Amino acid sequence: xxxxxxxxxxxxAVQTVQKAxxxxxxxxxxxxxxxxxxxxKLELQATDYEVGISCTIDSNVxxxxxxxxxxxxxxxxxxxLPGDTIHIASxxxxxxxxxTCGSSQFNLLSLPAEExxxxxxxxSDNTLTVKDDLLRELIKKTVFACAADEARPxxxxxxxxxxxxxxxxxxTNTHRLALRQQPLLSAASNVKMIIPAKILHxxxxxxxxxxxxxxxxxxxxxxxxxxxxxxxxxxRLIEGQFPDYRKVIPxxxxxxxxxxxxxxxxxxxxxxxxxxxxxxNVVKFNFKQDHVLISSNNPDVGKACETVASRMDGNELEIAxxxxxxxxxxxxxxxxxxxxxxxxxxxxxxxxxxxxxxxTYIITPVRTG
Amino acid sequence: xxxxxxxxxxxxxxxxxxxxxxxxxxxxxLFAGPSGLGKMLxxxxxxxxxxxxxxxxxxxxGGCAACRQITQGTHPDLLELASDGASLKIDQxxxxxxxxxLAPYHGFRRVxxxxxxxxxxxxxxxxxxxxxxxxxxxxxxxxTASSPHILLSTVVSRCRVLSFRPLTPKVLTEFLAAKGxxxxxxxxxxxxxxxxxxxxxxxLAPEGLALRDRAATIVAALTAGGPEIAWEAxxxxxxxxxxxxxxxxxxxxxxxxxxxxxxxxxxxxxxxxDLSDRLRPMTAEWDEERLCRAIAAVxxxxxxxxxxxxxxxxxxxxxxxxxxxxKEGY
Numbered sequence: 001x002x003x004x005x006x007x008x009x010x011x012x013a014v015q016t017v018q019k020a021x022x023x024x025x026x027x028x029x030x031x032x033x034x035x036x037x038x039x040x041k042l043e044l045q046a047t048d049y050e051v052g053i054s055c056t057i058d059s060n061v062x063x064x065x066x067x068x069x070x071x072x073x074x075x076x077x078x079x080x081l082p083g084d085t086i087h088i089a090s091x092x093x094x095x096x097x098x099x100t101c102g103s104s105q106f107n108l109l110s111l112p113a114e115e116x117x118x119x120x121x122x123x124s125d126n127t128l129t130v131k132d133d134l135l136r137e138l139i140k141k142t143v144f145a146c147a148a149d150e151a152r153p154x155x156x157x158x159x160x161x162x163x164x165x166x167x168x169x170x171x172t173n174t175h176r177l178a179l180r181q182q183p184l185l186s187a188a189s190n191v192k193m194i195i196p197a198k199i200l201h202x203x204x205x206x207x208x209x210x211x212x213x214x215x216x217x218x219x220x221x222x223x224x225x226x227x228x229x230x231x232x233x234x235x236r237l238i239e240g241q242f243p244d245y246r247k248v249i250p251x252x253x254x255x256x257x258x259x260x261x262x263x264x265x266x267x268x269x270x271x272x273x274x275x276x277x278x279x280x281n282v283v284k285f286n287f288k289q290d291h292v293l294i295s296s297n298n299p300d301v302g303k304a305c306e307t308v309a310s311r312m313d314g315n316e317l318e319i320a321x322x323x324x325x326x327x328x329x330x331x332x333x334x335x336x337x338x339x340x341x342x343x344x345x346x347x348x349x350x351x352x353x354x355x356x357x358x359x360t361y362i363i364t365p366v367r368t369g
Numbered sequence: 370x371x372x373x374x375x376x377x378x379x380x381x382x383x384x385x386x387x388x389x390x391x392x393x394x395x396x397x398x399l400f401a402g403p404s405g406l407g408k409m410l411x412x413x414x415x416x417x418x419x420x421x422x423x424x425x426x427x428x429x430x431g432g433c434a435a436c437r438q439i440t441q442g443t444h445p446d447l448l449e450l451a452s453d454g455a456s457l458k459i460d461q462x463x464x465x466x467x468x469x470x471l472a473p474y475h476g477f478r479r480v481x482x483x484x485x486x487x488x489x490x491x492x493x494x495x496x497x498x499x500x501x502x503x504x505x506x507x508x509x510x511x512x513t514a515s516s517p518h519i520l521l522s523t524v525v526s527r528c529r530v531l532s533f534r535p536l537t538p539k540v541l542t543e544f545l546a547a548k549g550x551x552x553x554x555x556x557x558x559x560x561x562x563x564x565x566x567x568x569x570x571x572x573l574a575p576e577g578l579a580l581r582d583r584a585a586t587i588v589a590a591l592t593a594g595g596p597e598i599a600w601e602a603x604x605x606x607x608x609x610x611x612x613x614x615x616x617x618x619x620x621x622x623x624x625x626x627x628x629x630x631x632x633x634x635x636x637x638x639x640x641x642x643d644l645s646d647r648l649r650p651m652t653a654e655w656d657e658e659r660l661c662r663a664i665a666a667v668x669x670x671x672x673x674x675x676x677x678x679x680x681x682x683x684x685x686x687x688x689x690x691x692x693x694x695x696k697e698g699y
Contacts, residue, residue, distance in 0.1 A: 153466060
């Protein structure tokens with residue numbers, strides 16, 4: 001293989017695939033980045049068997065071929081090379097790959113390219129095309145609610161659901177649930193799949209192009225392939241049946257409180273400073289007619305309380321929540337005002353942006369005293 | 370990866386082949402038996418059979434992509450967990466749970482092999498229990514254990530237990546001969562290994578018999594040399610690793626046994642037939658009662674070293690007793 005390409009393009013490609021490089025693996029080949037040069041294009045791939053990412057860039061191919069080299073070192077080297085044009089050439093004799101740029105030269109040992117499990121794009125009729133900003137919105141508004149604990153693996157991913165004219169993403173850790181839905185512009189077949197949170201985070205990180213673009217998802221029983229621009233991501237899905245989240249959402253509420261989101265977030269964060277040591281990070285909310293009294297009490301440290309102005313429709317109520325579950329949603333709500341809807345001090349409550357029926361966040365209270 | 374590669378264990382092998390043929394595979398099997406019997410090899414062949422994609426015939430076929438990947442250790446749906454240091458840790462089981470939650474890479478089945486599963490820490494075993502109780506669809510667990518009684522009974526009760534027994538010297542000798550070893554070497558290795566293939570192959574490796582020869586020298590020195598051996602030999606043995614020391618002691622014991630066998634004139638029972646010419650002259654120095662005392666002294670030391678005895682002191686005590694036995698009235 002012998003090629004040359006632009007440094008910033010190669011850097012972009014390496015950054016794109018690097019999250020899929022395996023770190024802890026018994027298979028050395030998976031710690032490598034796979035390069036495939038052919039017909040004016042250079043394709044980079046990395047996979048840890050859980051997720052595989054491929055990125056294709058333009059390059060000047062003098063001699064086609066494939067090589068695999070240490071992902072960690074290639075990434076570092078590309079990032080720090082001086083100059084604009086990078087030349088990469090492989091040598092069969094001593095099994096090294098020469099990387100030159102400006103006056104700098106590296107010879108990296110190559111890994112056996114024939115052992116690399118090359119990504120095979122999913123050929124399936126089950127496809128769905130969405131705008132990248134829509135997908136990013138779905139992910140960003142929900143994925144934070146996933147469980148981190150592997151003991152219940154089904155909750156370590158987000159449920160992507162297409163049903164009729166709507167696309168939805170749901171994430172929960174059984175104490176809180178986030179649901180974001182959007183109408184679909186084009187018709188698509190119904191589907192439900194649970195995508196690991198790790199891949200969703202990665203996807204949200206990658207989908208940041210300035211120009212809007214189309215993202216195509218294709219899936220089969222055990223995996224999903226995501227194609228956009230010059231990138232292809234292949235991920236295995238989490239197996240199992242996602243519980244019926246609709247049952248968790250209360251049909252009606254007896255109290256609705258409207259609060260300024262930013263003020264509320266600041267106040268909760270301040271008050272929770274003293275709650276952080278506690279087991280459940282408990283902060284109490286006392287909803288009054290024209291304000292909310294937020295308080296925390298940590299016997300070992302001290303007390304805190306703060307009031308935030310609000311408008312109430314319904315009965316006064318005292319309720320306690322894990323402060324993290326409140327601040328998480330407030331950081332992601334992206335609205336000036338929110339509606340906090342409640343029933344009793346022991347039943348689930350909901351937080352929604354004002355006038356947005358497409359975003360729902362359900363949170364279960366903490367029993368106190 | 371073929372069933373033919375496994376030496377002996379015909380009962381277990383035929384049971385596993387029946388499972389594969391009928392498609393009725395339990396979600397967890399436990400291979401129990403001393404180390405070196407070929408449990409891991411059997412586990413890998415069984416895993417290959419479960420993951421094999423080659424046509425209609427007997428599985429594993431040994432030729433399809435899946436079988437080749439298993440031989441190379443690169444199959445994405447075969448997970449092998451071995452102890453990290455002295456134990457199988459909870460982090461490894463958590464990683465396994467994460468992996469088990471995902472759909473299999475090739476989509477139809479996944480096999481998890483837990484090597485030496487008795488090394489699971491209690492926490493790890495309890496964590497594993499959760500996956501074993503509610504196994505993800507199409508996942509087969511293969512646990513191997515040389516001391517299954519150490520495993521949590523709750524783990525064992527969730528597995529189909531298949532016991533591996535030592536091979537008869539005849540089967541093992543034939544297997545080794547088929548692998549290209551000379552008849553005499555194969556016989557010695559087969560007899561000394563106690564029916565364990567792995568052990569036999571280790572004995573056949575270069576320097577594999579070094580500890581045995583060292584033991585033979587020590588036994589010879591008991592009668593031929595002076596009393597200084599009681600101080601010199603323990604100092605040397607103390608430098609060995611615990612595993613090697615245990616093996617050396619067991620060789621001393623087996624050589625003393627062989628002397629006993631020669632005394633009673635039953636040469637065909639020798640475990641070290643290649644040493645018979647060296648051992649025969651020594652029999653003049655021993656009688657059966659004193660050999661019994663010597664063997665008992667070694668056994669007692671083995672027991673002591675199995676607990677927390679000081680290696681050097683225990684060995685010195687043993688050599689004093691051995692010398693007493695070797696030189697009547699010493």
